[in-house]
Amino acid sequence: MEEEYKPKLSITEIVFITPFYLISDALDWLVFLFGLDDIGMISLVRTSVSEFYFIVIKKMGPEIWATNLVAGAITAIPYVGQLLPSTLTWAVIVIMDHFGMAKLKGIVDKAGAVGKVVKAVGEKVAK
Numbered sequence: 001m002e003e004e005y006k007p008k009l010s011i012t013e014i015v016f017i018t019p020f021y022l023i024s025d026a027l028d029w030l031v032f033l034f035g036l037d038d039i040g041m042i043s044l045v046r047t048s049v050s051e052f053y054f055i056v057i058k059k060m061g062p063e064i065w066a067t068n069l070v071a072g073a074i075t076a077i078p079y080v081g082q083l084l085p086s087t088l089t090w091a092v093i094v095i096m097d098h099f100g101m102a103k104l105k106g107i108v109d110k111a112g113a114v115g116k117v118v119k120a121v122g123e124k125v126a127k
Contacts, residue, residue, distance in 0.1 A: 005099075005100035007097045007098045007100070008058050008059075008060055008097055009058070009094060009097045014094055017050075017053075017090070018087070018090065020046070020049075020050075021046070021086050021087040021089075021090040022087055024042055024043075024045075024046045024086055025085045025086055025087050027042050028042050028043070028075070028082065028085075028086075029082065032079070032082050037078045037079065039078070040075075040076030040077070040078070040081070043072050043075040043076040043081060043086070044072075044076060046072065046075075046086055047068065047069065047071075047072025047073075047075075050068050050072075051065055051068060051069060051072075054093075060097070063096060064093055064096060064097060067089065067092060067093055068089060068093060071084060071086060071089035072086075072089075075089075
């Protein structure tokens with residue numbers, strides 16, 4: 001019998017953490033629109049705070065903090081980081097937490113050819 005999955009992030013946490021990501025994205029874009037670069041400082045602060053929260057406080061699985069860490073590294077790349085807003089990463093983390101990896105794997109398995117590609121990429125990344 002499959003045990004029911006319970007998300008670690010509550011709705012209250014999601015409501016209070018989302019502005020953190022929105023504000024950091026707004027600051028990133030503001031710096032970018034002035035033709036400057038923050039040398040990854042905003043990404044460093046955002047990723048450090050969120051990694052501490054995910055690992056130490058919430059004790060979330062490696063799929064959550066690894067996703068956040070990779071996204072933080074991408075957003076720290078000068079100018080390229082603007083292509084991946086951290087708020088999008090936060091939405092992916094919330095979806096991963098609320099659906100659970102087992103359900104997401106089931107959805108990917110049923111998605112046909114696209115699901116096979118996503119699964120193959122996911123398995124290579126996990127190794």
